[in-house]
Amino acid sequence: MLSSLLSIFIVSALFNNVIMAQFLGTCPFLGVSKSIETASGMGFAVIFVMVLANIITYFVQLLLIWAKVEYLQTLAFILVIAGLVQMVEIMLKKLSPGLYKSLGIYLPLITTNCAVLGIALLAIKKNYGLLESVVYSFATAFGFLVAIVLFAGIREQMKYSTIPRAMEGFPIALITTGIMALAFMGFAGFKLPF
Amino acid sequence: MSINFKNELYRGIVTENPIFRIVLGMCPTLATSTSAMNALGMGVSVIAVLTCSNMVISMLRNVIPDKVRIPAFIVVIATFVTVVDLLIAAFIPPLYEALGIFIPLIVVNCIILGRAEAYAAKNPVVPSIVDGIVMGIGFTLSLTMLGAMREFLSAGMIFGYAVAPFKHQFILMILAPGAFITLGLVLAGINFIQNKES
Numbered sequence: 001m002l003s004s005l006l007s008i009f010i011v012s013a014l015f016n017n018v019i020m021a022q023f024l025g026t027c028p029f030l031g032v033s034k035s036i037e038t039a040s041g042m043g044f045a046v047i048f049v050m051v052l053a054n055i056i057t058y059f060v061q062l063l064l065i066w067a068k069v070e071y072l073q074t075l076a077f078i079l080v081i082a083g084l085v086q087m088v089e090i091m092l093k094k095l096s097p098g099l100y101k102s103l104g105i106y107l108p109l110i111t112t113n114c115a116v117l118g119i120a121l122l123a124i125k126k127n128y129g130l131l132e133s134v135v136y137s138f139a140t141a142f143g144f145l146v147a148i149v150l151f152a153g154i155r156e157q158m159k160y161s162t163i164p165r166a167m168e169g170f171p172i173a174l175i176t177t178g179i180m181a182l183a184f185m186g187f188a189g190f191k192l193p194f
Numbered sequence: 195m196s197i198n199f200k201n202e203l204y205r206g207i208v209t210e211n212p213i214f215r216i217v218l219g220m221c222p223t224l225a226t227s228t229s230a231m232n233a234l235g236m237g238v239s240v241i242a243v244l245t246c247s248n249m250v251i252s253m254l255r256n257v258i259p260d261k262v263r264i265p266a267f268i269v270v271i272a273t274f275v276t277v278v279d280l281l282i283a284a285f286i287p288p289l290y291e292a293l294g295i296f297i298p299l300i301v302v303n304c305i306i307l308g309r310a311e312a313y314a315a316k317n318p319v320v321p322s323i324v325d326g327i328v329m330g331i332g333f334t335l336s337l338t339m340l341g342a343m344r345e346f347l348s349a350g351m352i353f354g355y356a357v358a359p360f361k362h363q364f365i366l367m368i369l370a371p372g373a374f375i376t377l378g379l380v381l382a383g384i385n386f387i388q389n390k391e392s
Contacts, residue, residue, distance in 0.1 A: 020370055021370050022225070022370075023220075023221050023224040023225035023370065023373065024221055024299075025221065026220040026221045026224060027218075027219075027220050027221065027304055030220065071276060071280065072276070073298075074272050074275055074276050074279065074298040074301055075269065075272040075273065075276060078268055078272050078301050078302065079265065079268065079269065079272075082264070082265055082268060083265075113302070114221045114222075114299045114302045114303075117298070117299060117301070117302050118295055118299055121295055121298055121299075122295060125295070164382075165385070165389055166382045166383070166385040166386035166389055167382045167385070168385075169385075170217055170378070170381050171378045171379070171381040171382035171385060172378070172382075173378070174374045174375070174377050174378030174381065175374065175375055175378035175379070175382075177374045177378075178370075178371045178372070178373070178374030178375035178378060179371070179375075181369075181370040181371040181374055182366075182371040184370075185369065185370070185371065
């Protein structure tokens with residue numbers, strides 16, 4: 001049991017990293033990675049939202065199955081997630097105005113962060129139970145945090161280098177991500193000892 | 195009022211191209227451009243959803259209160275995404291397998307919500323439909339182009355037909371790094387041409 005949870009954690013955080021292997025959540029990844037501080041803020045917000053979203057959607061799915069309307073899954077999930085994000089936004093505004101200010105426009109955009117909806121849908125698709133689903137979402141969000149903080153670190157360094165004019169902004173960010181993804185592919189060679 | 199479709203099309207494909215100029219909707223762009231066929235399938239689904247949602251949102255623009263407009267837009271979009279999802283699952287199962295989770299994820303595609311917010315919520319029905327179509331075409335063309343490039347680089351094929359004079363395998367281009375690097379280089383190329391022009 002524990003080893004299967006641990007393997008879910010390692011596989012989803014590193015081997016199958018949301019950004020580097022699954023392309024989920026690329027918009028905030030490119031958008032809020034200019035400094036390590038905002039990147040980690042975004043990362044923690046995603047961890048919080050993603051785990052909560054997975055817990056809630058687990059029960060929503062049970063409800064949908066009970067009412068025999070599974071085809072409403074996408075609609076129901078996105079509404080629940082949108083409501084949740086709104087709540088997190090209000091809480092953050094009250095509790096940490098500084099962080100709220102720096103995350104700015106991107107907090108409402110967690111709603112359209114495909115990673116949150118994507119992971120909720122994937123957890124259902126993989127037939128995970130509640131505990132597995134929580135571990136899975138936490139691991140995935142943790143993988144997001146690791147990736148975005150590493151990337152923000154590289155971007156902070158990049159400020160001091162001269163980049164060809166045509167490569168400034170998105171192109172160099174995408175190519176850097178590509179090289180990082182190449183590095184993350186190295187994890188695929190590992191074999192879990194359990 | 196009349197709409198110049200040609201000018202609108204130019205706007206969707208060139209000046210306001212959703213992928214290359216506004217850089218929206220990265221996740222599906224990167225994930226579904228593994229081959230030209232997958233990219234085209236994704237693009238057509240997006241055209242369908244974008245046109246229908248633009249139409250309905252534009253019809254409802256005076257009814258929806260400003261404060262709850264985003265959730266209302268999402269409900270409209272999610273409805274059409276569900277329709278498209280079920281249609282593809284029923285009629286094109288191989289495409290459904292290939293695109294997988296990225297069909298329901300059209301609902302959170304920034305392009306669709308972005309067009310609803312920036313255009314359909316402020317304009318009458320017919321221009322909104324046109325906007326949906328041209329933006330969708332811009333998205334589809336760019337996505338298919340990327341898909342064709344990656345398919346060509348990885349296996350020397352486009353739409354499943356061998357076009358390269360020699361046989362090769364370069365799996366990396368289908369995998370994640372290939373997606374990021376190809377898109378990065380294409381964007382850099384576009385910037386380069388643009389810088390030269392100005």
